Amino acid sequence: MQIHTLFTGVANTFIVENSRGVMLVDAGMPRQARRIVNAIRARGHTPSDVRLILVTHGHIDHAGSAVALKKLTGAPIALHRADARLVVTPNLKIPPGRTRATETLGALMRAAGWAMPLETFAPDVALDDGQSLRDFGFAARAIHTPGHTAGSLSVLCDDGALFVGDAILNLVHVAFPLYWEDAPQARASALKIHALKPRVCYTAHGRAFDATELEAFIARVKKLEIRD
Ligand SMILES: [Zn+2]
Numbered sequence: 001m002q003i004h005t006l007f008t009g010v011a012n013t014f015i016v017e018n019s020r021g022v023m024l025v026d027a028g029m030p031r032q033a034r035r036i037v038n039a040i041r042a043r044g045h046t047p048s049d050v051r052l053i054l055v056t057h058g059h060i061d062h063a064g065s066a067v068a069l070k071k072l073t074g075a076p077i078a079l080h081r082a083d084a085r086l087v088v089t090p091n092l093k094i095p096p097g098r099t100r101a102t103e104t105l106g107a108l109m110r111a112a113g114w115a116m117p118l119e120t121f122a123p124d125v126a127l128d129d130g131q132s133l134r135d136f137g138f139a140a141r142a143i144h145t146p147g148h149t150a151g152s153l154s155v156l157c158d159d160g161a162l163f164v165g166d167a168i169l170n171l172v173h174v175a176f177p178l179y180w181e182d183a184p185q186a187r188a189s190a191l192k193i194h195a196l197k198p199r200v201c202y203t204a205h206g207r208a209f210d211a212t213e214l215e216a217f218i219a220r221v222k223k224l225e226i227r228d
């Protein structure tokens with residue numbers, strides 16, 4: 001299995017390849033579909049090799065080009081059912097900020113959000129915790145890691161690679177997301193991710209990080225909990 005990272009406006013899109021085809025983990029901002037398909041072609045595949053468009057959660061930087069990609073590839077869109085509510089209307093959804101600064105920034109973005117509306121959709125595949133992706137040709141499973149949103153998903157590959165979406169970011173260092181719907185859930189999901197013992201984590205924002213960096217983050221999370 002090979003993983004190719006493509007920055008698609010705000011977040012990363014991952015082109016996951018094996019001998020049976022391609023899985024996209026996240027679909028980028030609106031108007032990124034052609035770029036993503038060009039990257040797929042550049043790697044020696046045709047658009048019809050895409051077996052699944054897995055959207056880790058319903059935010060526009062992850063779901064923005066899902067509909068356009070489905071049209072270009074014919075692949076189904078998968079999402080956790082708890083996030084379907086986020087993609088049925090085009091307006092920008094930003095959860096409460098984790099800090100006062102991100103809450104202020106979020107309020108500004110919510111006000112400006114109509115500039116780039118989401119192309120709405122109903123997911124073709126509703127993924128649940130633990131669901132295998134073998135039907136789509138990949139030795140991987142969906143893991144429910146809520147908190148950032150109620151339906152946030154991670155994807156654990158059998159080889160130890162884990163796509164964490166926005167559950168954990170690595171912009172400056174490994175950290176919680178800037179926005180979250182439910183802080184205790186996000187903490188529980190970070191511990192759940194740690195318990196999966198991933199070899200490498202691919203975050204949607206920032207660079208991939210290894211088990212050692214994850215370990216250091218989890219140690220900080222546990223210390224904060226004790227202090228609280
Ligand atoms: Zn998000």
Ligand SMILES: [Zn+2]
Binds near residue numbers: 059061166204
């Ligand atoms: Zn994001």
